[in-house]
Amino acid sequence: MGKRMKGVTFTRQKRWYDEHKKYVGSEYKPFWFVEDIQSSGIKVKVAHFKHIYRVVHLLSINELFMYLLLAWDQDVVELYEQWALPLDVTVNIAKDENIEHPIYRDTGVPMIQTIDFYCIRSDGEKCAYAVKEKSALDKKRENEKLKIQEEYCLKNGIYFEKVTSDELKTVKCKNLERLYRHSKLDPWLVDVFKIWLSNFVGELSENQFDRVAHTLHTSSMQTGIPYQTAASFFYFAIWKGLLDFDWNLPLVLEMAASDLKLFPNYEYFSF
Known part of the structure; x- marks a missing residue:
């Protein structure tokens, strides 16, 4: 009331x-x-x-x-x-x-x-x-x-x-709105997240011109987790700065990583 x-x-x-x-x-x-x-x-x-x-x-x-x-x-x-x-x-x-x-x-x-x-x-x-x-x-x-x-x-x-x-x-704030629900990671998923992140970064370095959705799919298969979990991990990594991209663009998974200017932010990898 x-x-x-x-x-x-x-x-x-x-x-x-x-x-x-x-x-x-x-x-x-x-x-x-x-x-x-x-x-x-x-x-x-x-x-x-x-x-x-x-x-x-x-x-x-x-x-x-x-x-x-x-x-x-x-x-x-x-x-x-x-x-x-x-x-x-x-x-x-x-x-x-x-x-x-x-x-x-x-x-x-x-x-x-x-x-x-x-x-x-x-x-x-x-x-x-x-x-x-x-x-x-x-x-x-x-x-x-x-x-x-x-x-x-x-x-x-x-x-x-x-x-x-x-x-x-702005586009940046709309991206943040999409990411916010993924801004926390359950403690029991931390180790799985680290494995997924390593797999995703490896795929990203070799397939910059692939759609991000395809790279997510491949990394989810390598890690042994559902695609939706990999997508949530991806958004969490963006939120935490472990991955970065051109914030002036909508974060659309159907875009190529090269178009999004998606890259790993290694300085934060002590997570």
């Missing part, structure tokens, strides 16, 4: 905020759930890239694509979506910047602001990303709201970046 959005008070928001901030890591709960947002746009839930029992709530197709880019980034060690900012701080920032703080229209109560994605990188750097349609950045009011987020991040040592839809609605 979603949050009750009529008659929102400071007290109710504080309860939401306190509940949100109680959880980190594998138990994290976003400030906004998919069920809270009443719109006809695309909203999705996906499994977290690291915490297998955590559900990620994404409120647009642009957020989905941004999430996939961050999940694919090997330097990102933690990722929080719909990350709430403390209301008293954002109200003061708005005042200092001479910006009207967003409010609930029926009560006039200032509204808690959230950043689409807050992440921590392996070197400890903290980053925040605001995802918007490109056309939205032409609107003064949208930029004012983003200014509040940006100033909060500046004051707290957090790198802040605005990412627009034209940067996200």
Whole structure:
């Protein structure tokens, strides 16, 4: 059941905020759930890239694509979506910047602001990303709201970046969407995967002009696994960077490896 959005008070928001901030890591709960947002746009839930029992709530197709880019980034060690900012701080920032703080229209109560994605990188750097349609950045009011987020991040040592839809609605992101369901490998399959990868790379080096599907079939026969398992291994290897290709092209198995510019990435083969 979603949050009750009529008659929102400071007290109710504080309860939401306190509940949100109680959880980190594998138990994290976003400030906004998919069920809270009443719109006809695309909203999705996906499994977290690291915490297998955590559900990620994404409120647009642009957020989905941004999430996939961050999940694919090997330097990102933690990722929080719909990350709430403390209301008293954002109200003061708005005042200092001479910006009207967003409010609930029926009560006039200032509204808690959230950043689409807050992440921590392996070197400890903290980053925040605001995802918007490109056309939205032409609107003064949208930029004012983003200014509040940006100033909060500046004051707290957090790198802040605005990412627009034209940067996200790409062939690369659509490829990542296809790969994501194969982004994890069951521990009991690791040894089999290593054997398959060796077989696949051997076939790839000798048959660059064959369709990738044919090379997958041959490598599956050599490894003694079903074709679908080999295909899943292939997508996992792409996701992990063990295999690479021209990301500006759709990842179509009926294409020749030479056309996809598919090649093994040996620097990652310590997997």
